[in-house]
Amino acid sequence: MLLAKLRTHYSTQVNPEEIGDEKVSLAGWVHEVRDLGGICFVVLRDREGKAQVTLVKKKIDRELFNFARKLIRESIISVTGTVKPEEKAPNGYELIPETIELLNEAESPLPMDTTGKVDAELDTRLDSRFMDLRREKTHAVFRIRHEVLKAVRTFLSDNGFLETSTPKVVATATEGGTALFPITYFDREAFLNQSPQLFKQILMSGGMDRVFEIGPIFRAEEHDTRRHLNEATSIDIEASFMDHFDVMEILEEMIAFVYSEVKKNAAKFLENLEIELNVPKTPFLKLPYSEAIEIVNANSDEKLVWGDDLSTLAEHTIGEYVFQTTGEEHYFIIDWPSEIKPFYALPYENDPEISKSFDLMHRTMELSSGAQRVHQYDLLKTRIENQGLDPDGFEFYLKTFRYGMPPHAGWGMGCERLVMTMLGTENIRDVVLFPRDRKRLSP
């Protein structure tokens, strides 16, 4: 790894036996200063961990000793010195400093505690997210998120998917259902995209065959829950010559792969969060919509009729039922009524009341939805009209269905929800660096 002059090693890279008498430089934050009188410990924290800098009054320059014991917490320092094995110190060594350079002093008092001694509320933490990120538990969440995205990229790339980027500034709504953020695009009205749906389908006509995208989506819904964001990260795929069962298999195998990769590569961070991760077993249960509403009617006070969408309570009822009967947290609900799915979901030819669509559910919430898509121009145009949308606004999309559009299928999944359900996080904002919700626009 490339490191610079101010820092020759991360705190976790120092092995006293290998280093010998060689000088090392560590750089980071003053995590704590423990002044015992004749001996003083400065705990330096960097991204990877902590290191103990030990100063014995009698053995060290008096000026350096007094300087060290007066360091203000969370200031930035670079320490150069020699390494001594010490079982009691973090990572099995302590650093005997020759120089301590104060690169930037922190103000005091701090806006919140970084050591884990005193809790802070989520709102306080988000107001000072930079400082919250210095806490071990918060850092762990984003290291795991990194592993999740890395595993997604690896899995999809290895299965022939090409990573793409599509516009976030668009002229038309994707599905009509959700509210959009309007913006000014020079002298025209435009919107922030709610989903890459139309563009990834266009890429199927373009012969890209299998694509994925990991990118932001924007929804202007004024929702106020622990599981919604107005700016979220969507993991989307689209694949030609596949049906909904094919892409469900990709999805379930990907989830299992992501879990096992996180378990393998982020063990330390799972431990920080006190999480024992269970890799879900594949294939996942595929529960037809019609059976799902029967489960709701039999196991709760809610009475649903065929054609109703599932309420939050209904999702919980089904999630608990599936978990109690199978022991698994992930399952699909398949064969949804065509009417409550978007225009691009393909109805069954022999039973057009239901569509080749699915939702991937976690015990606690919906994670993903997908379908085999309508690839026939006439049917697609009719379905757009039937949903009260104007086909003229979709011409850039519809056009691609007239000149050789293969049958295709795909899904989109909320990245935050994947991380959230994996970690059992109570609030989705916990797994976003700088969440955008109904109330928060800064930082």
Place this chain on the structure above:
RNA sequence: GUCCGAAUAGUGUAGAGGCCUAUCAUGGAGCCCUGUCGAGGCUCCGACCCGGGUUCGAAUCCCGGUUCGGGCGCCA
């Protein structure tokens, strides 16, 4: 949007009309201390969201506002 709840030092909290000159922890300032690792000991510092009202008396009760949290809705 709607219903419920909350707001006390930098942070997290105790508090049920007079016990509040407001508790505890953490933190900050200072002193003591040579093996700490959530170090320990002593001293000090620092707060009742805003505006009205009830009352002899309000952190506490009432009304309005603001902000935050949660359920539902909308949505993924």
